[in-house]
Amino acid sequence: MKTVKRNNFTNIGVCSFSETIDNHLMWAHYTxxxxxxxxxFNGESIDVKLKRNEIIRHSLTRVIYPEKPVKIRKDFSFAYHYVLTTKFKHWSYEKEWRIITELNSDDREMEYYPESIKAIYIGHKIPDGNVSAYKMLLEIQEMKFPNTPIFVVYPHPTDLHLKFEKILE
Incomplete structure (x- = not known):
C-alpha cells in the first residue's frame, strides 16, 4: 500500500471486555x-453512567468470530456495528464483549457504577516495578470502589494456571 487509511470514527467509542480473567495470553497481550x-464486572449489572448530552446511545454486544468474515456494504444500517464486533476466529479465546457508544462530544471517558465492579486485578509486576501506579490503583479502589477486593495476579510457578492473591477487601 502506498497510503494508509486511518479510522475516522470520531463519534464512536469502543470499550472491550472479556468473559475470562484467568488467561495467560490475555495478561501477556493486554496488560x-x-x-x-x-x-x-458483575455480568448482570455492567453498565456505564451516561453523561448528559455526551453519549447518544450505547450497546453491550458479544464479539463474533466467524471462520471467514462476510463483506458488508457500508450503506447497510448494521455495517459499522458488524465491523466493530467481528474478529477473526483465532481470537475466539478472548471471549470478548464490547460496549459500542455513539458520542456527541470528544469525551472518551467511561464511568462505571461502583456496584458494577466485582474485583480489581493487578499484574504482579506493578507493586514492585511501578510503585506510583500501584499507589494510584489503591487510591482509586479506596475512593471509587471501597467495597471491592483487590487481587495480585501471578503465573503459577509449576502449573499452567494463574494465582490470585487477595491483598485488599
Whole structure:
C-alpha cells in the first residue's frame, strides 16, 4: 500500500471486555505482560453512567468470530456495528464483549457504577516495578470502589494456571 487509511470514527467509542480473567495470553497481550490491571464486572449489572448530552446511545454486544468474515456494504444500517464486533476466529479465546457508544462530544471517558465492579486485578509486576501506579490503583479502589477486593495476579510457578492473591477487601 502506498497510503494508509486511518479510522475516522470520531463519534464512536469502543470499550472491550472479556468473559475470562484467568488467561495467560490475555495478561501477556493486554496488560503488557503483567504490568497492567483489569476490572472484573458483575455480568448482570455492567453498565456505564451516561453523561448528559455526551453519549447518544450505547450497546453491550458479544464479539463474533466467524471462520471467514462476510463483506458488508457500508450503506447497510448494521455495517459499522458488524465491523466493530467481528474478529477473526483465532481470537475466539478472548471471549470478548464490547460496549459500542455513539458520542456527541470528544469525551472518551467511561464511568462505571461502583456496584458494577466485582474485583480489581493487578499484574504482579506493578507493586514492585511501578510503585506510583500501584499507589494510584489503591487510591482509586479506596475512593471509587471501597467495597471491592483487590487481587495480585501471578503465573503459577509449576502449573499452567494463574494465582490470585487477595491483598485488599
Amino acid at each position: 503488557n505482560n503483567y504490568n497492567g490491571f483489569a476490572f472484573e
